[in-house]
Amino acid sequence: MGLFNKLFGGATGKAVSVDDAMNALEDESVDVLHEPADYYVKPLSLENDGDVAIVEAELKAKNVVLLNIAPLVRNPARLKDSLSKLTASASALDGDIARISEDKILLTPSRMKIVKSTKKHR
Numbered sequence: 001m002g003l004f005n006k007l008f009g010g011a012t013g014k015a016v017s018v019d020d021a022m023n024a025l026e027d028e029s030v031d032v033l034h035e036p037a038d039y040y041v042k043p044l045s046l047e048n049d050g051d052v053a054i055v056e057a058e059l060k061a062k063n064v065v066l067l068n069i070a071p072l073v074r075n076p077a078r079l080k081d082s083l084s085k086l087t088a089s090a091s092a093l094d095g096d097i098a099r100i101s102e103d104k105i106l107l108t109p110s111r112m113k114i115v116k117s118t119k120k121h122r
Contacts (some may be wrong), residue, residue: 047071062109069101
């Protein structure tokens, strides 16, 4: 089902006004375009010590976190400390953590592992 069908009723018969949809895009807690899900992939930024607790809460809620670490790159000691805490938290929850780019870290919840290397096929 396409975006316009979801916005204007489509097969569900529930119409959503364009104004409501556009206003909801600014409100992170409202998702008028998608059905509720059991788990989410959430983009978050690591800017201060309080953000570590937010990431840990998301992992406990079984959400995957795509973490932007760019705000702390200029402070290597704080970045290392925060990532150590997050690595311990992911491990304690039987989750996983991996760096996927210069400024992005992927964290997974319980019983979800990240394939960090692939076997080369001949």
